[in-house]
Amino acid sequence: MSKQVVDALAAKFPSAVTRTGSAHGDEIAWIKRDDLVAVATWLRDDPAMAFDSPVFCTCIDWLDYRPIGRPVSEHWNETKPRFTVCYQLRSIAKKNRIRLEVEVTEADPRLPSLAGLWPAFDWQERETFDMYGIRFDGHPDLRRIYLYEEFVGYPLRKDYPKEKRQPLVRRDDLPVNPLKAAEGKSH
Amino acid sequence: MGLELSTTRLEDAAKWAKQSKLARIPEWGRKFSLFTYPFVTACCGMEFMSVAAAKYDIARFGAEFPRFSPRQSDLLMIVGTITEKQGPALKRVYDQMAEPKWVIAFGVCASTGGFYQNYHAMPGADQVIPVDVYIPGCPPRPEQVLDALIMLMDRIQDGRGHSQLRLKRDAMIRAQEAQAGDGPGE
Numbered sequence: 001m002s003k004q005v006v007d008a009l010a011a012k013f014p015s016a017v018t019r020t021g022s023a024h025g026d027e028i029a030w031i032k033r034d035d036l037v038a039v040a041t042w043l044r045d046d047p048a049m050a051f052d053s054p055v056f057c058t059c060i061d062w063l064d065y066r067p068i069g070r071p072v073s074e075h076w077n078e079t080k081p082r083f084t085v086c087y088q089l090r091s092i093a094k095k096n097r098i099r100l101e102v103e104v105t106e107a108d109p110r111l112p113s114l115a116g117l118w119p120a121f122d123w124q125e126r127e128t129f130d131m132y133g134i135r136f137d138g139h140p141d142l143r144r145i146y147l148y149e150e151f152v153g154y155p156l157r158k159d160y161p162k163e164k165r166q167p168l169v170r171r172d173d174l175p176v177n178p179l180k181a182a183e184g185k186s187h
Numbered sequence: 188m189g190l191e192l193s194t195t196r197l198e199d200a201a202k203w204a205k206q207s208k209l210a211r212i213p214e215w216g217r218k219f220s221l222f223t224y225p226f227v228t229a230c231c232g233m234e235f236m237s238v239a240a241a242k243y244d245i246a247r248f249g250a251e252f253p254r255f256s257p258r259q260s261d262l263l264m265i266v267g268t269i270t271e272k273q274g275p276a277l278k279r280v281y282d283q284m285a286e287p288k289w290v291i292a293f294g295v296c297a298s299t300g301g302f303y304q305n306y307h308a309m310p311g312a313d314q315v316i317p318v319d320v321y322i323p324g325c326p327p328r329p330e331q332v333l334d335a336l337i338m339l340m341d342r343i344q345d346g347r348g349h350s351q352l353r354l355k356r357d358a359m360i361r362a363q364e365a366q367a368g369d370g371p372g373e
Contacts, residue, residue: 147307148272155306163304169274170314 002027002096005049009098013039026088028099036102037112043089043098044117051098054118055088057125059132063158082106085134087114087121110135113142131156211344214351217261217287218343219249221336224260226280229267231294234326243329248336257283262339265318268296269309281316287350289343291335292318295325317349 006027010017016035021028031039043051062082081103088099102111113136115122125136126145133154136142144151151166170179225235238245245251254260257280269277281290292312295301298321300310312318319342320335327335342348346355 146272160306164306165271165309166306167271167274167309167314169278171316174314 002098005091005094005096005098008048009039009043012042026097026099028101030101030103033102033104033111036100037114037117040087040089040100040114040117043100048094049091049096050093051089051091051096053090053092054114054120054124055090055097057085057087057114057121057128059128059134059156060084060086061132061156061158083109083132083134085111085128104134109133110137112137113139115139130154133157214344214346218340221248221250221262221289221339222252222254222260223250223262223264224255224257224280224284225253225264225266226277227264227266228269228273229294229296231266231296231326234329234332235264235266235293238329238332243333245333245336248333248340250336257281258285260284261288263288263290263316264293265290265297265312266293268301268303269312269315270307271309272307274309274315277312278315286354287348289339289348289350290316290318290320291339292321293332294327295323298323301325319348 003022006020006029009029010020013035016032016039018030018032020030029039043049060083062080062084083104083106085102085104086099087101088097090097104111109132111134113121113125115125115136116138122140123145125134125139126142128134129136129139129142130144130146131154143149147155148168150168153160153164165178167178170177225232227235237243239251239253250262257263261284263281263284265277281288290312292298296303296308297312298318300308302325304310309315320339322331322335324331339348343351346352
């Protein structure tokens with residue numbers, strides 16, 4: 001539907017766009033990390049693009065991704081970067097949608113923030129940081145948004161134990177007190 | 188309706204009169220004038236509204252007046268999921284309530300964590316504060332809530348609520364200490 005947008009983007013930034021694709025009617029452009037801000041600025045400011053509405057920012061953790069009934073995905077295997085950060089944009093004026101995807105590695109999970117371009121991405125990037133531990137360089141206030149400061153780790157990463165709780169407070173008379181049990185282990 | 192009070196106020200008064208235990212007057216009065224603090228966090232709140240509204244009418248049991256200050260309430264209704272982040276707030280609300288006080292866990296999430304088994308949901312509000320009556324259901328029917336309230340009223344009358352037992356225990360300990368120290372110790 002927005003194929004011409006992706007084609008224009010690839011023509012304008014041939015070195016920044018690694019590949020393009022389409023999924024369920026949404027056009028996707030994979031962007032190199034260092035060129036993300038330049039690409040996003042052009043998408044926002046060019047009158048023919050006019051992407052004025054940020055839809056969402058989130059992250060995909062591809063760790064151990066095994067699609068059922070199919071061979072190991074072309075999207076991910078052990079040699080590829082673990083995380084994909086997605087920015088979904090919409091142009092209300094031109095009625096276009098486009099998704100920018102940036103691949104970041106587990107060792108260096110950082111990319112430039114787009115909160116300066118679209119202020120609505122401020123809290124969404126904070127959520128992505130909260131849940132996946134992605135660092136957004138240049139973000140005005142990058143700290144946890146849902147979880148408490150005492151929380152250790154990033155719960156939506158696939159290697160976070162499913163039922164691991166990090167309680168803030170417990171009764172003193174519990175048969176098994178997780179707070180006390182944690183203290184006992186550390187000593 | 189199948190909703191019969193096991194003890195009406197009149198029968199209760201008669202029972203009390205037969206036993207003629209003056210010490211039971213306050214508990215008899217307390218159980219018919221519960222002031223609720225609705226700690227409403229989730230969808231069970233809709234069912235709480237239903238219980239409080241005219242059709243099921245929790246006012247029939249003397250617990251119709253929600254107080255949004257813990258200082259003015261003696262029944263804490265935990266209505267909905269409690270997250271780990273909310274734990275300190277819940278404990279603080281409970282600590283601020285005046286003694287004696289009672290707690291009802293309203294719905295499975297408040298009772299056991301319900302279907303949330305993950306990093307953020309507390310596996311039951313009783314991890315943080317003692318709970319007197321648990322109401323299962325997702326959400327519970329209003330009849331279940333009224334049933335739980337009647338159970339709690341019986342418990343209050345018998346002095347078996349958590350905070351009542353704790354107060355009795357503390358009083359006993361104080362009495363023993365006073366006896367051991369022969370009075371002028373304090």
